[in-house]
Every structure is written in C-alpha cells, then in structure tokens.
Amino acid sequence: xxxxxxxEVAHVSRLARLELGQDEKEQMAGQLQSIxxxxxxxxxxxxxxxxxxxxxxxxxxxxRDDEVRPSLPVEQxxxxxxxxxxxxxxxxxxxxVD
Amino acid sequence: MGRxxxxxxxxIHVELQTASKLFxxxxxxxxxxxxxxCCPVCLGLPGSLPVFNRRxxxxxxxxxxxxxxxxxxxxxxxxxxxxxxxxxKAYQVSQYDQPLAKGGFLEFRDENKSRLVNLERVxxxxxxxxxxxxxxxxxxxxxxxxxxxxxxxxxxEIVTKPDLRSGSEARLFLENLRLLLLYAGISDCKMxxxxxxxxxxxxxxLTGSQELGxxxxxxxxxxxxxxxxxxxxxxxxxxxxxxxxxKVDQETCHWNEETKETIPLRxxxxxxxxxxxxxxxLLPLVIDxxxxxxxxxLLPESPLQRYQRLQEQYGLAESEVQLFIENRELGDYFxxxxxxxxxxxxxxxxxQGDLLxxxxxxxxxxxxxxxDHLVEILDLLDSGEINRPxxxxxxxxxxxxxxxxxxxxxxxxxxxxxxxxQLLPLVxxxxxxxxxxxxxxxxxKDKAIxxxxxxxxxLSGGRADPGxxxxxxxxxxxxxxxxxxNGTS
Ligand SMILES: [Zn+2]
Numbered sequence: 148x149x150x151x152x153x154x155e156v157a158h159v160s161r162l163a164r165l166e167l168g169q170d171e172k173e174q175m176a177g178q179l180q181s182i183x184x185x186x187x188x189x190x191x192x193x194x195x196x197x198x199x200x201x202x203x204x205x206x207x208x209x210x211r212d213d214e215v216r217p218s219l220p221v222e223q224x225x226x227x228x229x230x231x232x233x234x235x236x237x238x239x240x241x242x243x244v245d
Numbered sequence: 246m247g248r249x250x251x252x253x254x255x256x257i258h259v260e261l262q263t264a265s266k267l268f269x270x271x272x273x274x275x276x277x278x279x280x281x282x283c284c285p286v287c288l289g290l291p292g293s294l295p296v297f298n299r300r301x302x303x304x305x306x307x308x309x310x311x312x313x314x315x316x317x318x319x320x321x322x323x324x325x326x327x328x329x330x331x332x333x334k335a336y337q338v339s340q341y342d343q344p345l346a347k348g349g350f351l352e353f354r355d356e357n358k359s360r361l362v363n364l365e366r367v368x369x370x371x372x373x374x375x376x377x378x379x380x381x382x383x384x385x386x387x388x389x390x391x392x393x394x395x396x397x398x399x400x401x402e403i404v405t406k407p408d409l410r411s412g413s414e415a416r417l418f419l420e421n422l423r424l425l426l427l428y429a430g431i432s433d434c435k436m437x438x439x440x441x442x443x444x445x446x447x448x449x450x451l452t453g454s455q456e457l458g459x460x461x462x463x464x465x466x467x468x469x470x471x472x473x474x475x476x477x478x479x480x481x482x483x484x485x486x487x488x489x490x491x492k493v494d495q496e497t498c499h500w501n502e503e504t505k506e507t508i509p510l511r512x513x514x515x516x517x518x519x520x521x522x523x524x525x526x527l528l529p530l531v532i533d534x535x536x537x538x539x540x541x542x543l544l545p546e547s548p549l550q551r552y553q554r555l556q557e558q559y560g561l562a563e564s565e566v567q568l569f570i571e572n573r574e575l576g577d578y579f580x581x582x583x584x585x586x587x588x589x590x591x592x593x594x595x596x597q598g599d600l601l602x603x604x605x606x607x608x609x610x611x612x613x614x615x616x617d618h619l620v621e622i623l624d625l626l627d628s629g630e631i632n633r634p635x636x637x638x639x640x641x642x643x644x645x646x647x648x649x650x651x652x653x654x655x656x657x658x659x660x661x662x663x664x665x666x667q668l669l670p671l672v673x674x675x676x677x678x679x680x681x682x683x684x685x686x687x688x689x690k691d692k693a694i695x696x697x698x699x700x701x702x703x704l705s706g707g708r709a710d711p712g713x714x715x716x717x718x719x720x721x722x723x724x725x726x727x728x729x730x731n732g733t734s
Contacts, residue, residue, distance in 0.1 A: 162518055164328055201321055201523035207531035213263050213300030216270025216284075224283045224393070234279045235377070235390035238330040 152176040152183075249449040249487065251480045252457060253409035254365075257422060259401050259432040260372060260440040261304045267371050267399035268295030268338070275438050279392040287397035289334030294526055301369065301399035304431050305345055306532060307540050308401055309367045311429045311547065314349025319531050320368075322524040330391050331373040339402075341521040344368035345530070352549055353421035355414070362418050365404040372398035375439075395439075401431070407446070407457065412476035416469045419443060424548040428573065436468055443472055448493070449483045458483075458493065463507055465499045475500035479507050551576070559589040568597055574611055575601070582616035586623055595623065595640075603641050614644045621650040634707035635659050663710035665717065668701070671709065672717050675700045676725075686718075687726050694718055 156175045160167050167175060218224075221234050230237040263273050269286035285293035309316050321343040324336040349364035374396040378386035403422070409415045423434045423441060434441040448460035463479055466472045478500075483493050498507035546554070548570050555566045555576065569576030579596045586592050600619065604611060622643070626636045631654060639650045639659065646653070654660055662668060675697055676683055686693035698714045 158518075162326075162520065202525070202528055204528060206528055207319075208297050208528040210297045210299035210302060211270075213265050213298050214270060215265045215272045218271045218282050218284050219288075221278070221280050221283075224280045224288065232388075232390055234281075235392060236280075236330070238376075238389050238391055240386050240388055241330065241376070241378075 152180045155179060248452060249484055250452045250454075251410055251476075252407045252448050252450060252460075253411070253415050253476060254407040254446045255403075255405045255409065255415060255418065256444045256446075257403045257405075257419070258442045259308075259403070259426060259434060261301050261399040261401055262430065262432055263298055263300045263304065263399055265298055266397040267298050267301050267369075268397055269293075271394075271397065273398045275440070277394050279390075280394060282394040283396070287333070288393060295338070297527070297530070298399060302530065302532075303536070303540060305367070305369045305399070305401050306536065307429055307544065308403075308426060308431045309346035309349065310537070310541055310544055311425055311431075312346075312349040312351060312364060312367060312403065314346035314364055314367045316346045316532055316537055317343065318533065319343070319529050320345045321529050322369075322527045323521045324524050325370075325519045325521055327519055329373070330389065331376050331396070333374065333393055333396055337371060337373060338524050338527070339370035339521075340368035343529075345532075351418065351422055351425065353417070354549070354552065355417060360414075360417075362408045363406040365406050366402075367404075368402050370400050370402060372396060372400040407448075412473040412480070415445065415476055416473040419469050419472060421548065424570065428545055428548055428551075430545070445472065445476055447476055447479050447483070449480065449487060458487075459495050461493060461495065461507075462497045463500055464497060464510075465501075467502065471500055471502060474505060475507060478505065482507065555580075559583060559593070561589065561593050565593045565597060569593075578611055578616055582620050585617065586620045588623075588627075591623065592619075595619065599637055599640055603637075603644055607641065607645060609644050613647060614640075618643050618650055625650060625654060629661060629663075629710075630654070631659060631661055632702075632707050632709075632711070634702070635661075638707070659706075659708060661710050662705055662708050663713045665713070668705075668709060668714060668717060671701045671704050672714065672721065675704070676718075676721065683722065683725075686722055 153172065153176050156167070156172050156179060159179075160172075160175070225231050225234065225236065228236045260273075265271060266273050266282075266287055269284050271282040271284050271287055274282070286295055306316055320340060322338050323341040325339045325341070326336045328335055344366045346367040347365075349367060350361050351364065352359060352361045354360070372395050374391050374393040377390040377392065379388050379390065380386040405418070409418060426432050426434050426441075432440055436442070443466060445463045445466070446460045447463060448458035450456060450458045461479060461483070463475050466475050479498070486493055494509070497510045499510050500506075501508055552566055552570050555561055555569055556563075561569075569579055575596060578600075579593060582592055582596070583589055596619070600614070603609070619640070622631075622636050622639050625631045625639075626633065631639065639653060642653055642657075643650050679697060679700060682693045682696050686697070694715060697718050698711055701709050701714050702711065
C-alpha cells in the first residue's frame with residue numbers, strides 16, 4: 148500500500164473522529180486511492196470557461212420572513228443528550244494546555 | 246521609529262438584529278432559558294432543512310454597503326467542518342470562497358487625521374451555541390455545559406486587511422466600527438453579551454519590510470480595552486522572542502483578563518483543515534440590483550458623515566461633536582432642539598452640561614424632557630424672564646413633571662423680580678442683617694456688593710434681578726454713606 152494514502156487515511160479519520168483498525172485502515176487506503184484516482188482522471192478534462200457547479204438545481208435560494216415560530220419543548224431538545232445537567236447538555240472538558 | 250513594526254488584522258463577528266434565527270423560526274432573543282429556542286433545524290437533527298431569513302440577508306447586505314464592500318450578485322454557503330460541542334451539526338454553515346461581499350473600508354477620525362482601514366471581506370454565517378465552563382476557566386474546567394439557544398443566530402463576519410499598527414489603533418477601529426453598525430441598525434453590538442466579538446492576528450516585521458512575519462491569533466478578548474491590552478502584550482512578547490534571536494510560533498492564544506497575559510492554546514483540532522464544501526441544503530444566494538438600490542437608499546447617515554455635518558451646520562467644538570456622535574440619542578436631541586433655538590453654542594452647553602447632569606441626578610431618560618421644553622427654558626432665560634439658577638431648577642422640575650416650563654413659571658411664581666417695590670424690603674432686610682458687609686463696602690471694598698446681592702438672591706429663591714439689585718444697593722448705600730458723612734461733620 149502507498150504510504151501517502153495510509154497517512155491520508157490517518158489524517159482524515161482523525162478529523163472525522165473515526166477509530167479505524169489496521170485492516171480497516173488498509174481497506175480505506177485502497178478505496179481512497181481509487182476514488183482519488185477517478186477524481187484525478189476527471190481533472191484531466193479541460194474545464195476552462197465552464198462555471199463550477201455547486202448545485203444541480205439552477206435556482207436562487209428562497210427567503211422567508213423574519214418571524215418567530217415555536218421551538219421544541221426543552222424535554223424534546225434534551226431527549227438525545229448523552230449527559231444532561233439541568234436544562235443543559237453536559238460535555239467533557241474541551242481544551243488542554245501545556 | 247522602533248526596530249519592528251506591528252501588523253494587526255482583525256476578525257469581527259456581530260450578531261444581526263433579527264427576531265428569528267438565520268435558518269429557522271426559533272427566537273434569536275438573548276437571555277432566554279437554556280435550550281428553549283431550539284428546533285430540529287438549529288439542532289441539526291436528520292431530515293431538517295434550512296431556509297434563509299430575509300431580514301438577516303438584508304441586514305448583512307446593509308452592513309456590507311455601509312462598509313463600502315462590494316456585494317456579490319451571487320454568493321455561496323459552505324460547510325465548515327469541525328468537532329466542537331457548541332456546534333450541534335459538527336459543521337458551521339459559513340461562506341468560504343464566494344463571500345457575500347468583497348473588499349471595502351472603514352474611514353474614521355484619529356484625533357485630527359482621517360484614517361482608512363481596508364477590509365478583506367464581509368460574509369454571513371451561523372452562530373454557534375454557548376459553552377459554560379465548570380471551573381475557573383476553559384483551561385481547568387472539569388466539564389462544560391452547552392446551551393444551543395444561540396446556535397443558528399445570524400452572524401456577520403468582517404475581516405480587515407492587516408492594516409492596523411497598534412493595540413490602540415485596533416481599539417479605535419473597533420469603536421468606530423461599532424458606531425457604524427449601531428447607526429445602521431445592524432446589531433446591538435454588546436460585547437458583554439457577546440453580540441460583538443473580536444479575534445486578532447498579530448505579527449511583527451522589521452520596520453520598512455513588506456513581508457509579513459509569523460502571526461499569532463489572539464482570542465477571548467471581552468472588551469475593547471482587552472483588545473488593546475492583549476495586542477500590546479502580544480507585541481512585546483513577540484519582540485522579546487525576535488530580539489533573542491528566536492522564532493514566533495504560529496499559534497492561537499487566549500487572553501487572560503486576570504493575569505493580563507496571552508496563553509497559547511494547544512490540543513486544537515488539526516488547525517485549519519476545515520474541509521469546506523458547498524452546503525448542499527442551500528442554493529446560491531442571489532442579490533439583485535434592485536435590492537441593493539433599495540438598501541442603499543435606506544442607508545442612514547454614517548457617524549463620520551454626521552461628524553462633518555454637525556461641525557459644519559452648527560459650528561460646534563470637537564468635543565461636543567464627538568459626544569453627540571458617540572451618544573447618538575443626545576445628538577438627535579440637540580438637533581431637534583436646534584430647529585427652534587439658534588444659539589447652538591449655548592444649546593450644546595446646556596445639553597452636555599446641565600441636561601446630562603440632571604438626567605443622572607434623577608435617573609431620568611432623555612425622552613422625559615421634550616426638546617421644545619428645553620428651548621422654552623433657554624428662551625425664558627435669554628429674555629430675562631427668569632434667572633440662571635431658576636432655569637436649572639426649572640430644568641429639573643420639567644424633567645420630573647414632564648410639564649411645560651412656561652406653565653411651571655406661572656404656577657410656581659418663578660419669574661424674575663425686577664420691580665423695585667418688591668426688591669426694596671429684601672434689600673433693606675439684608676442691609677440691616679449684614680452690618681459688616683455694609684461697613685466693608687463703605688470702606689471702599691467693592692466686592693462686598695456681590696455678597697449682599699447674593700444674600701438677596703438666596704432670600705428670593707434665585708428670582709431677584711441681580712443687575713437691578715446691584716444698582717439698588719449702590720444707590721441706597723451711597724445715600725446712607727452721605728447721611729453718615731453729613732452727620733459726623
Ligand atoms: Zn431552530
């Protein structure tokens with residue numbers, strides 16, 4: 148396996164907070180290599196003068212009026228909270244300093 | 246000139262003044278009970294879809310126009326991906342390479358000079374939730390609490406070019422930016438409530454060099470004063486490193502308000518690898534010319550324009566103009582009164598002096614005294630119908646009672662007493678009660694007259710005509726002197 152792709156998988160999985168086993172890493176590196184290979188192939192096309200497409204629907208965004216609507220009851224908001232503290236979500240400490 | 250030049254660029258975030266959030270109808274109000282303004286959209290629950298708030302777009306465009314930034318007819322929204330508990334979706338909807346507006350500048354006065362700071366861009370994004378750290382600070386918190394009420398409130402990001410050269414200049418820029426945004430009704434700009442925030446990039450370079458040095462990013466500055474202090478601190482810190490032959494690390498620091506120092510934050514996410522990509526749930530934002538024309542026409546006078554106009558129109562002193570710019574309500578009040586009173590200098594004196602003083606004294610609001618009523622008081626004073634002490638009293642009284650000063654003068658009998666028949670008994674009483682002062686005057690001490698006049702003023706509740714009194718005393722005492730002189734000869 149290409150070392151570059153292994154590093155890339157390590158980097159991306161860290162950003163995505165995914166813990167991968169060694170076999171998964173190898174599998175992902177292979178898949179990533181082939182996906183990027185296709186992207187590279189596409190990049191060979193001459194697209195100068197073609198506006199990049201970010202959306203397939205060629206319409207502008209719709210706007211709504213600035214009116215307040217009812218929100219969810221707080222019980223429902225916190226329903227999926229892994230750890231609740233009063234009416235807050237509780238999360239582990241965030242930043243470390245050295 | 247120092248060996249190094251400080252180079253500062255700012256990133257300012259302001260919450261837009263809307264009723265609802267950017268992509269959903271949840272209330273954008275500050276200070277609600279935790280997690281009560283949340284819905285599937287702003288919590289990022291599966292299957293929900295965002296829809297733009299028209300008002301937020303209009304405010305963002307207005308801000309861009311006020312900042313001379315070029316509004317793009319088509320802009321795009323992107324997902325900025327990172328894991329942080331204040332971000333329920335694990336991405337923030339922001340704008341990356343196609344922002345709402347590009348370039349721009351803010352012009353303001355630095356003492357007597359005009360200063361221009363260029364902008365990189367102005368873009369729209371969504372606010373994150375609010376974290377409350379258990380413990381002394383973010384650094385030693387055991388855990389954190391999250392309130393998502395703020396998540397999804399429309400947030401405007403303004404990025405300057407690295408045009409600022411010192412902490413104090415950064416502060417001055419921010420003060421002027423805040424005024425501009427307040428005037429244009431974009432945001433309430435309350436740093437203490439977090440509706441205006443500022444991060445700074447700061448680096449040093451050899452004076453004269455065009456190349457930028459390695460920069461540090463400073464965060465967590467909770468007031469304009471803190472911005473100034475943090476940047477001054479950081480400039481000195483970097484200078485020491487460079488002077489010792491070291492290298493400044495590209496890092497993010499937190500300003501610690503307690504210890505007044507910047508602390509490097511580590512363990513931060515693979516720093517700038519946000520893997521932006523176009524937000525598939527939002528179509529491109531198209532701003533047509535007609536909206537720009539409409540909003541341009543609605544742009545209010547900027548603080549700088551107002552500064553120049555107040556100076557030209559009324560010939561006010563710089564300090565007065567500055568006060569009326571910073572306290573817009575007071576400036577409006579002055580202008581409203583100035584329509585009916587043409588001694589602008591006197592009017593400005595009263596507004597910034599006695600009026601402000603009385604407002605503080607009684608804890609009243611400015612709208613409790615009609616500008617017309619202040620003008621009435623000044624007219625009464627100018628025409629000699631009342632004395633200055635009475636005018637001050639009248640100001641306090643009208644402010645409390647909300648009634649017309651002219652009515653109060655009539656009702657409470659506050660008019661000036663210039664009638665000799667009315668003054669004479671008071672004058673005689675004072676002469677009788679103050680033999681020493683009378684004696685002094687007789688001996689040629691002219692100042693004694695002022696003392697005697699003052700006594701009558703007090704007796705009359707400030708109403709007696711001081712000019713008339715002065716004359717009356719002189720006549721009476723001269724006569725008296727003459728009698729005594731005759732008697733002894
Ligand atoms: Zn919502």
